[in-house]
Amino acid sequence: MKKKFIGANWKMNLLQAELEVLLLELSAISVKKEVLEFVIFPSQIYLSDCIKQSNLTFGAQDIHSENNGAFTGAVSAEQVKSAGAKFVLIGHSERRTIFQESNELIKAKVDAALNTSIELVFCCGESLDIRDKGTEKEWVSNQLKEGILHLSAEKIGTCIIAYEPVWAIGTGKVANTQQIEEMHTFIRETLIKKYGPDIALAVRIIYGGSCTPDNAKEIFTLNNVDGGLIGGASLNFESMSTLLNSF
Ligand code: PEP
Numbered sequence: 001m002k003k004k005f006i007g008a009n010w011k012m013n014l015l016q017a018e019l020e021v022l023l024l025e026l027s028a029i030s031v032k033k034e035v036l037e038f039v040i041f042p043s044q045i046y047l048s049d050c051i052k053q054s055n056l057t058f059g060a061q062d063i064h065s066e067n068n069g070a071f072t073g074a075v076s077a078e079q080v081k082s083a084g085a086k087f088v089l090i091g092h093s094e095r096r097t098i099f100q101e102s103n104e105l106i107k108a109k110v111d112a113a114l115n116t117s118i119e120l121v122f123c124c125g126e127s128l129d130i131r132d133k134g135t136e137k138e139w140v141s142n143q144l145k146e147g148i149l150h151l152s153a154e155k156i157g158t159c160i161i162a163y164e165p166v167w168a169i170g171t172g173k174v175a176n177t178q179q180i181e182e183m184h185t186f187i188r189e190t191l192i193k194k195y196g197p198d199i200a201l202a203v204r205i206i207y208g209g210s211c212t213p214d215n216a217k218e219i220f221t222l223n224n225v226d227g228g229l230i231g232g233a234s235l236n237f238e239s240m241s242t243l244l245n246s247f
Helices: 016-027 044-053 077-083 093-097 103-115 128-133 136-147 177-195 197-202 213-220 237-245
Strands: 004-009 036-041 057-060 087-090 119-124 160-163 204-208 227-230
Touching: 004 087, 004 204, 004 237, 016 044, 016 237, 036 087, 044 057, 044 077, 077 103, 087 103, 103 119, 103 136, 119 136, 128 136, 136 177, 160 177, 177 197, 177 204, 177 213, 213 227, 213 237, 227 237
Parallel strands: 004 036, 004 227, 036 057, 057 087, 087 119, 119 160, 160 204, 204 227
Antiparallel strands: none
């Protein structure tokens, strides 16, 4: 059976002492590993410490597209892999907008992660402008086409796709269940057209955007929703444990 996936994206939050407390608390939760994969994405500077201190699974929030070289401040796929990270987020909307990452760069990062055997969470989603124009499916389709659909069937089958409408991230506005199910089904159909049903069904499609313990159950039981990427609520032990226990 395909496991559900929950990612905790801590972004640029938590100082070392705060992070250690939260990590200890989260490590004590008994996650049903047979049905749920739980991965924490801490700030890169603490990634290595987290991996040494805890038996949970960790990922990097970003990587550079090159493996090494003169790229001051950047971290490569090989480096996060050698630190023990199992996953990486690629194309998060904050990277796309604040750091102006193009689909072309994101595609190169997808390749860098897979060439290093790191599993990836490919993020996509439209802004409010696009949603208001009614062209959100074309937008997401293009992000997929230019960022990840070049992969072979074998490789795409290992990827996770996170649909995160930009207008719902960190805003407290959640996409409604119809909007979520419609887009997830559209992404699944896009994968089926390109790779056939067996491969397409293996890809986990998760939702991100103001998920909380109050709305999680409703969202995570929708058709074609295989879990979630959690930002704000993942910084609080009570919210995160309730969320994890909703599986
Ligand atoms: C995110 O950053 O991926 C996210 C979904 O954030 P939030 O849950 O805070 O909206």
